[in-house]
Each structure stands twice: as C-alpha cells, then as structure tokens.
Amino acid sequence: METEKKLSKEEVVSKIFELYEECKKFPEWDISIDNILTAIGDKNVIEFFTSVSNIFLSQQFREVIDKGIF
Helix, strand or coil: CCCCCCCCHHHHHHHHHHHHHHHCCHHHCCCCHHHHHHHHCCHHHHHHHHHHHHHHHHHHHHHHHHCCCC
C-alpha cells in the first residue's frame, strides 16, 4: 500500500491558491446551472459547486457596488 507524503506548508498554500483560481472560473462558464446540477447528481458536490459559485458572485457584486456602478 502506497502512503501519501505529507505536504509542506508551502505546498498546501500553493494548492489552495490553485484551487481558488480554478473555482473563480465557475461563474464564467457558459452553462445552464440546472443542467449541470442535474448531471452532477451528488448532493455534496452540488452543495460545494453552488457555495463556491455564490462566493464568487458575491465578490463580483461587491466590486460593482464599490465602483459605484450599481
């Protein structure tokens, strides 16, 4: 049985930033959210996807408000 090596603090931080950058792309995807959620079918993945999407949409709204556009 192969054991995983423990990641260093720097590796963990790097992976977190990689995941963050990937997740930032969620709202940019040109998809119907209902079609994707139906296709996923896993409640935990659906909850994760919608939570991450909501976080980035909130950040975009905050930027628009801060710029005085809305």
